[in-house]
Amino acid sequence: MSQYKFETLQLHVGQESPDPATDARAVPIYQTTSYVFRNSDHAQARFGLADAGNIYGRLTNSTQGVFEDRIAALEGGSAGLAVASGAAALSYTFQALAQAGDHIVAAKTIYGGTYNYLEHTFPQHGVTTTFVDPDDPQN
Numbered sequence: 001m002s003q004y005k006f007e008t009l010q011l012h013v014g015q016e017s018p019d020p021a022t023d024a025r026a027v028p029i030y031q032t033t034s035y036v037f038r039n040s041d042h043a044q045a046r047f048g049l050a051d052a053g054n055i056y057g058r059l060t061n062s063t064q065g066v067f068e069d070r071i072a073a074l075e076g077g078s079a080g081l082a083v084a085s086g087a088a089a090l091s092y093t094f095q096a097l098a099q100a101g102d103h104i105v106a107a108k109t110i111y112g113g114t115y116n117y118l119e120h121t122f123p124q125h126g127v128t129t130t131f132v133d134p135d136d137p138q139n
Contacts, residue, residue, distance in 0.1 A: 006074065013073040014066030027066045033057035058084075090114055100126025107134035 004012070015027045022028065035054045037043035045051035054060045068080035083089050094117070098104060106118055108131035118129040132139035 009073045014069035027063060030061055030063045087113060090117055094122060098127045102127050104129040106131055108132060109134060
């Protein structure tokens with residue numbers, strides 16, 4: 001869909017054809033946390049990631065998938081990830097980029113929740129942080 005303009009991408013990425021269950025043009029909003037499996041083998045395949053599909057609302061959701069695809073397309077990215085809170089976004093980001101033994105330098109004026117995460121939670125995983133004055137060019 002990259003040949004389309006920004007406005008078209010806003011409306012159609014992630015749902016290039018109508019919803020197969022309802023023929024709705026707009027993406028349905030699925031308000032569910034759980035999904036039905038045909039049997040225990042089907043559930044095992046889904047949770048084992050051998051079979052693609054929804055398994056649990058916190059992990060996958062059709063509405064969220066369309067949102068992620070649209071944001072990625074609008075930003076020129078190859079994929080997107082949406083999470084339920086800023087704290088979840090911070091956790092995903094820091095855990096993906098830092099590992100035990102790493103050191104982070106952060107502004108001491110960052111959001112309080114982020115400060116507390118770096119000051120109190122991340123050291124439990126072996127990552128340390130130095131907080132600096134962001135207005136001081138020496139930092």
